[in-house]
Amino acid sequence: MKKFSYVVDNPMGVHARPAALLAQLCVNLKSAVVVECNGKTASGNNVLQILALGAKKGDTLNVSAEGDDEEAAISQIEELFNGEFTEKEEYDVxxxxxxxxxxxxxxxxxxxxxxxxxxxxxxxxxxxxxxxxxxxxxxxxxxxxxxxxxxxxxxxxxxxxxxxxxxxxxxxxxxxxxxxxxxxxxxxxxxxxxxxxxSPYAVAEHAMAIIQEANRRLGKAYNKVRDNNFALSGLLGVDLHNKVCGVMGTGKIGQCFARIAKGYGMTVIGWDAYPNQALVDEGLLTYVSKDELLEKADLISLHAPLIMGEGGTYHLIDADAISKMKDNVMLVNSARGPLIDAEALIAALKQGKFHAVALDVYEGEDANVYTDRSDEALHSSITARLQMFPNLVLTSHQAFFTxxxxxxxxxxxxxxxxxxxxxxxxxxxxxxxx
CATH class of the missing domain: 3.40.50.720 (NAD(P)-binding Rossmann-like Domain)
Structure with a gap:
């Protein structure tokens, strides 16, 4: 464990901005950081707890870091304290x-x-x-x-x-x-x-969570057990181990998903308009063409930005793309809804193309996002049609929500x-x- 103490010299004390910057710094550290002031403690990665310390000018902050990067952590925190915790110029509101x-x-x-x-x-x-x-x-x-x-x-x-x-x-x-x-x-x-x-981790973790819910039929399993039905019929899933995971879009979130898939024992292939050679060099994934990814992947996860126009990513997954996929493929989208042509997806679901589909975002979701429509009939909307399929899981644009x-x-x-x-x-x- 490494420690140091800092006497607050800013006339405003530890106000919101330095507290926020400290919390964000600590979120990205491997070490657990604790801040103590006047007998109260706060987790270094929680801005609300840091603010609750109520540290004023002249108070002493006792900071400790324990973990793999504790020495570097303390050095970075000291640098922050000696910069952003000091008095600044005033600006208009x-x-x-x-x-x-x-x-x-x-x-x-x-x-x-x-x-x-x-x-x-x-x-x-x-x-x-x-x-x-x-x-x-x-x-x-x-x-x-x-x-x-x-x-x-x-x-x-x-x-x-x-x-x-x-x-x-x-x-x-x-x-x-x-x-x-x-x-x-x-x-x-x-x-x-x-x-x-x-938090790329939040989105990537949610993507894996909902595709596993769809794969292992967890929603159906939960409801069956609630009804005292312990039969396993309708709950058959597949192992992810030794399967091929295709990641479309290898930015920060795509990389996080690739690491999760790697942890499951999957072989990861990637497609991106701008391949990142560093990911290949570290052995995380192998880049392939879009068509090769569609043909080889057992699980496809979308992490590309939505780009309209010629050569863009709008309807990246359309009827033609779906036709190139394996039968019983798994598909998850936690990026942007219009990456998938909803009509093409529904048609393929009707034909039994997919083993599992998980969507946190989907074309036609706009009227639903963050809105309680539990007293309404959705009639023939895309949402209602998607909900017909027992191998499909929908969540309401919540992948970011941690x-x-x-x-x-x-x-x-x-x-x-x-x-x-x-x-x-x-x-x-x-x-x-x-």
Missing amino acids: LKVAFFGTKDYDRTFFSELTKDKGPGTYNCDIKYFSVRLTPETASLAKGYDAVCIFVNDEAPRQVVEELAAGGVKLILLRCAGFNNVDLQAAKECNIKVARVPAY REALQAIAVVTMENARNFNEGNDLGFAECKAQ
């Missing part, structure tokens, strides 16, 4: 209209923005429960920025109305940005910033807001028109 608000959004964003003053995020957030759409865009009038999610809409009409109302920044609290007209934003002099990576991911989304989003407000480069977070 950025007014943000926050659309599609849920209770869990407030948990983190409200804590991060409650402080105002030098070195803080200096943001005032107005929460709206409605999504951003052409009908609700007028609510952002008079705000400097809007904060939106995957199911909000920012086509040209909305972007132009935002600009007319004074908005200069669109903050995406997600990685995807296909719901924003970037060319319109450029023309309107509106910056667009996203969260390039929050404490670590929500914390990271809030922190990176507010860092983007701060960088914009202070005139700093948005770096990899900025989304630009081609």
Whole structure:
């Protein structure tokens, strides 16, 4: 175990921004970090616990790290303390209209923005429960920025109305940005910033969880046992060990999924428009053509971005792609719904093509995302038709939904807001028109 102590010298104490940066640093460490102050302790990777310490100027923070990288961990934390924990210049407050608000959004964003003053995020957030759409865009009038999610809409009409109302920044609290007209934003002099990576582990782990639920028929098994039915009929699955896993899109999330599949004893093959030779060199996967992956894989997991137009990834999995797959293949999508042609998928499911399909996202999901429709009949919607198949599992766009991911989304989003407000480069977070 390595330890060190730090006396808080910032007049504002340990406010939200340094606490957030410390938590995000610790999330990526192998060592367990504990922070103690005035008899109270906090896990170093939990921003809410760090803030609950209430550390003021003159208080002593006792930090310990225990694990494989404890020495490097303490060194990185000391560097952070001597940089971001010190007093900063004061800037004007950025007014943000926050659309599609849920209770869990407030948990983190409200804590991060409650402080105002030098070195803080200096943001005032107005929460709206409605999504951003052409009908609700007028609510952002008079705000400097809007904060939106995957199911909000920012086509040209909305972007132009935002600009007319004074908005200069669109903050995406997600990685995807296909719901924003970037060319319109450029023309309107509106910056667009996203969260390039929050918790790739969260998404990859969920993808494996739901494909295993579909493979081993866990939902059906649970319901049978609840009815005191202990028969195994209808529950037959397959081993993943010694099977071939095809990963389409080998960015951070795809890499995480590949490592999970490797842990199951699978042979991993990958397809990507921009192959990463380092993954080949370490022995994680072998790159193949799209057609070869479709033909060889027993399990296919989608992790590509949604790119429209010629040569893009829209309907990456269509009727032709499905026809090239093995019979009884398994397919999971935790990336973007329109990567799969829903009509082609349904037709293939009717023909018994798949052993198991698991979808956290799917074409036609927009009206359902984060909405309680339990009192409604879905009639002939894509959702209702997909739910007919006993070998298919649907979840509601929740792959990202872990404490670590929500914390990271809030922190990176507010860092983007701060960088914009202070005139700093948005770096990899900025989304630009081609």
